[in-house]
Amino acid sequence: MALNTLPNLPDHDGFYAALLAAHKGLTAEESAALNAELILILANHIGDRAVLDAALTLAGQR
Amino acid sequence: MAYDYRPFPYAPPPGLTAPEPRHPVLIVGAGPIGLAMALELANHGVRSVVVDDNDVVSVGSRAICWSKRSLEIFARLGIAERCLEKGVTWKVGRTFHRDREVFNFDLLPEDGHRMPAFINLQQYYVEQYLAEAAIAHPLIDLRFKNRVTALSQSDHVRAEIGTPDGPYRLEAEYLLACDGARSPIRGLMGLDFKGELFEERFLIADIEMEADFPPERHFWFEPTFHPGQSALLHKQPDNIYRIDLQLGWDADPEAERQPDRVIPRIERVVGHSDFRLDWVSVYTFQCRRLDQFVHDRVIFVGDSAHVVSPFGARGGNGGMQDVDNLGWKLAAVLAGGPETLLESYDRERQHGADENIANSTRATRFMTPEDGAERVFRDAVLRLAGKAAFARAWVNSGRLSRPCTYPGLGPDADLPVGAAPGMVAPDAPVAEGWLQDQLRGWTLLAFNHDAPDVGLPVLHPTGDNARARYQGDAANALYLIRPDQVVAARWITATAAEVTTALSHHKEGRPWP
Structure with missing residues (x-):
């Protein structure tokens, strides 16, 4: 399966707010730890190396 | 003793x-x-x-x-x-984070293996x-x-x-x-070697003690008895136990191997002082070739x-x-x-070494993460292991050695995955004892297949284990095995000419095809 870079998440504004809320009041270090867990949880859920590799590449583009 | x-x-x-x-x-x-x-x-x-x-x-x-x-x-x-x-003999490994078990494996012996x-x-x-x-x-x-x-x-x-x-x-x-x-x-x-040297020191000690520790591999990340570092305990014969303790790069190797430094550390691991120090060393890691x-x-x-x-x-x-x-x-x-x-030795064992180096490097990196993202992700895995099943398998205290699969062997066929070209021919009980004992030179294994006359011994292994490991659901199977018990090639059916072609190819150590 290819990485889906088109709109895919209903209520993305709501998720974005939830993401910010999860980080609210955290230090930079605590935020980094939360993000790391999130990435690992989502990576396992996606379960497809090709999709994850494409995501790594896209995220690394400058 | x-x-x-x-x-x-x-x-x-x-x-x-x-x-x-x-x-x-x-x-x-x-x-x-x-x-x-x-x-x-x-x-x-x-x-x-x-x-x-x-x-x-x-x-x-x-x-x-x-x-x-x-x-x-x-x-x-x-x-x-x-x-x-x-x-x-051991088969269970347990990995702990602080004082909680986060992962274990049981290398259950498969039926029909001698070792x-x-x-x-x-x-x-x-x-x-x-x-x-x-x-x-x-x-x-x-x-x-x-x-x-x-x-x-x-x-x-x-x-x-x-x-x-x-x-x-x-x-x-x-x-x-x-x-x-x-x-x-x-x-x-x-x-000279090329590769990575890890800036980490481990203390390694053999101690003799009477104890009831089970014959298991125990690995701790950040145990309370050795805060912030990692530790390994393994049982050996003669009441000798092997303990590896991470010390950090700043540790002074000469001072750390002195008994007055070692003994208190060991006491904290085993919880008492009723042991004898048998051997101590301090080492650093390298993953190089x-x-x-x-x-x-x-x-x-x-x-x-x-x-x-x-x-x-x-x-x-x-x-x-x-x-x-x-x-x-x-x-x-x-x-x-x-x-x-000899070129094929070089090629195949470089492949094996690279696989071992890759696995060891990953485990070492997990055990001794650099400050920054490496440590953030390592700690995230350890925390997640306590609350999500998937993360337990990500905890890496060393993936235990298995032989690599050599690339460039073949031809291959739609037969069981565990006996593919490049893999060690799996053992199985056969009428004469153990299959591997019969594999001491170039050999053909035939399953419901005529024995092609190519000047090699042909075995017709019987028994459910051998059939399951080599033939699977196929109607027939024919395997060419090297003297090191590695599968060189396999077919559903093959003529003597096809076998001879593969054999002469592999006898010259050339990659297939």
Whole structure:
């Protein structure tokens, strides 16, 4: 399966707010730890190396 | 009970008084790899001289975990029974974070395999058994207190050798450097390792104590008894326990190996002081290898060619697979076969070393993360392991050694995945005993298949295990097995001409197709 870079998440504004809320009041270090867990949880859920590799590449583009 | 170190006898070599005839093989180093190499070559009818600058087995337990594949190789070398009888068989590994178990594995023995997944046995026992077998073997000339001081090569190798009675010269068709991670031969040839050195120090200790610890591998991340670092506990024979403790890069190795520093650390691990310190060392990690293992007539085998961090049992076991791979090929070359076979040793064992190095590097990185993202993700995995099943398998305290699958073998067919070309032919009980015992040279395994007449022995293994591992759901199956028990090629059905083509290809060590 290819990485889906088109709109895919209903209520993305709501998720974005939830993401910010999860980080609210955290230090930079605590935020980094939360993000790391999130990435690992989502990576396992996606379960497809090709999709994850494409995501790594896209995220690394400058 | 402490091991009774007995020096092996030194005898003045014949070369001191008269030139010796050129030997087929000179093996440098009488450690587990050099001795196994000599015995494996002797199995193929090849004589060797083995020289070692020392005259005792290894001091300290060093390599302790011997894998199923190593035990299968030991069976061929005649020491497996002694190793199994003496060693501690184990199959359960437990990984802890702080005081909570986060991951465990149970290497359940599959039905119909002779050898367990692992035994723990101190390297000095393995060396002793190998040395005794080598001393008893008429094709092996084992010379202690013989040190190579210089070497050169042309169409053969010349070595200057020092002994307590002075120097002499030896000539050999091939020199096998089995002289360990600090390989003096590598130094004499000006070769260097490439790869990673980890800025980390571990304390390693053997202690003797009466205890009821189960025969399991225990690994702790950040245990309360050793805050912020990692620790490993392994049971060995003779009431000897092996403890590895991460110290950090700033630790002073000389100070840390002093008993007044070591003993309090061990007391915190085992919870009491009723033990005897048997051996202590401090080590750093490397995951590195030579660019090439074959340098004309000098061939590097084991730690002299590649070194890995110890978590995963890939040093000694990886070296045994080098021995397995090289033995029949060198024997064939000495009998007039093509030297391309030695290129295939180089190619295949570089592949094996790279796999071992990759696995060891990943485990080491997990155990000793650098500050920054490495540590953030490592700690995230450890935290997640307490609350999500998937993350437990991500906790990496060393992925235990299995033989690699060699690329470039074939042809392949739609047959069971566990017996693909490049893999070790799986063992199975057969009418005559064990299948692997029947695989001592080029062999065909036929399942509901006529025996093609290509001048090779043909076995028709029976029994459910053999059928399941080789034939599966296919109507027929035919396998070509190399002398190192690696599957070279397989077919659903094949003509004698097809088998001959594959056989001659593999006998030249060329990658398929």
